[in-house]
Amino acid sequence: MKAMQFKAYGDPSNLVSVDLSPPIPKGREIRLNVRATAVNPIDWKLLSGALRWVLPLKFPQIPCFDFAGTVDAMGPEATHFHVGQPVFGMLPIRHLGAAAESLIVDEHLAAAIPVGCALHPMAALPLAGMTALQALRDHGQITSGQRVLIIGGTGGVGHFGIQIACRLGATVTAIGSTKNLDLMRSLGATEVLDYTQPNFAVGKRDFDIILDAHGQRPFSDWEPSLAPEGHFVSLLPSLPLVISALRLRITSKRRIHIVMVKPKRADLEWLADGMADGCLKVHIESEYPLERLTEAFEQSQKGHTRGKILITVS
Numbered sequence: 001m002k003a004m005q006f007k008a009y010g011d012p013s014n015l016v017s018v019d020l021s022p023p024i025p026k027g028r029e030i031r032l033n034v035r036a037t038a039v040n041p042i043d044w045k046l047l048s049g050a051l052r053w054v055l056p057l058k059f060p061q062i063p064c065f066d067f068a069g070t071v072d073a074m075g076p077e078a079t080h081f082h083v084g085q086p087v088f089g090m091l092p093i094r095h096l097g098a099a100a101e102s103l104i105v106d107e108h109l110a111a112a113i114p115v116g117c118a119l120h121p122m123a124a125l126p127l128a129g130m131t132a133l134q135a136l137r138d139h140g141q142i143t144s145g146q147r148v149l150i151i152g153g154t155g156g157v158g159h160f161g162i163q164i165a166c167r168l169g170a171t172v173t174a175i176g177s178t179k180n181l182d183l184m185r186s187l188g189a190t191e192v193l194d195y196t197q198p199n200f201a202v203g204k205r206d207f208d209i210i211l212d213a214h215g216q217r218p219f220s221d222w223e224p225s226l227a228p229e230g231h232f233v234s235l236l237p238s239l240p241l242v243i244s245a246l247r248l249r250i251t252s253k254r255r256i257h258i259v260m261v262k263p264k265r266a267d268l269e270w271l272a273d274g275m276a277d278g279c280l281k282v283h284i285e286s287e288y289p290l291e292r293l294t295e296a297f298e299q300s301q302k303g304h305t306r307g308k309i310l311i312t313v314s
């Protein structure tokens with residue numbers, strides 16, 4: 001099988017194409033013919049070595065977490081799927097390896113692709129979609145009628161976040177750059193704010209949830225916009241944010257949460273239902289074949305992805 005591989009920490013130009021023997025599934029594992037994977041910023045952050053103190057990698061390493069494909073072989077105890085079935089999912093953060101023609105995964109980390117859903121775009125959904133869902137539902141405790149602010153409303157996480165918040169009955173304000181205002185409206189945001197304008201400010205507001213999918217401004221910039229019992233949900237841990245979280249615990253009913261996405265079949269099924277009934281759409285900005293993964297990572301590194309970058313494997 002063909003795969004893209006890193007031999008050591010480095011930038012995307014260090015990716016090489018390799019030919020490996022297909023792995024054999026054991027226990028409750030299934031083997032997939034991978035049709036597509038997708039790029040997430042954590043892919044190139046992990047491989048750069050920037051996170052090596054918290055998430056060290058062994059090399060050689062095949063990157064990427066998201067996958068969509070068909071079941072090709074099953075371990076002796078795997079019972080949930082059948083050979084030939086289209087499935088999608090996310091590998092656990094410590095076990096990346098989806099940028100390959102063949103992939104082994106424990107069956108509880110995959111979900112069936114509903115009849116009628118195109119197979120390839122489902123690879124764009126798992127990591128970013130589950131992050132948005134777990135951030136809003138599990139950390140933000142979102143309920144119908146709430147007001148939600150999404151910072152970075154057209155990135156992988158943000159563009160699912162807008163749609164999921166709307167689907168759960170919230171009213172969404174989204175922040176992005178000028179070129180993305182129409183996209184954020186089309187995803188369901190009722191108010192859009194352009195961070196590139198010189199007079200950009202959110203000001204004093206009462207958002208029940210602020211989902212920060214950008215993470216580059218200090219919490220103090222957003223604090224005046226958070227309701228007295230509001231939840232600020234960040235995707236990027238930092239020491240100042242942890243200190244602010246401790247301060248709020250002592251001084252107010254506001255809460256700060258730091259998300260670490262966890263793959264769960266039930267959440268994949270929730271997202272798949274949304275795709276099947278048309279409530280949830282994946283915006284694919286661009287597609288690259290597997291052997292051009294380097295270019296796809298370099299595009300993601302610019303920090304302005306509109307929706308998702310898809311990698312076609314076969």
Ligand SMILES: NC(=O)c1ccc[n+]([C@@H]2O[C@H](COP(=O)([O-])OP(=O)(O)OC[C@H]3O[C@@H](n4cnc5c(N)ncnc54)[C@H](OP(=O)(O)O)[C@@H]3O)[C@@H](O)[C@H]2O)c1
Binds near residue numbers: 156158259
């Ligand atoms: N903790 C976790 O479990 C977890 C899970 C997933 C992702 N993450 C992290 O969360 C972040 C977002 O992930 P992603 O996949 O959504 O990234 P992405 O697809 O690269 O999207 C980045 C977004 O940031 C926006 N942006 C850039 N500059 C901005 C600014 N100054 N103000 C507001 N928005 C700005 C971009 O919009 P414009 O094009 O309009 O500038 C784009 O929508 C990444 O750092 C990622 O590593 C963490």
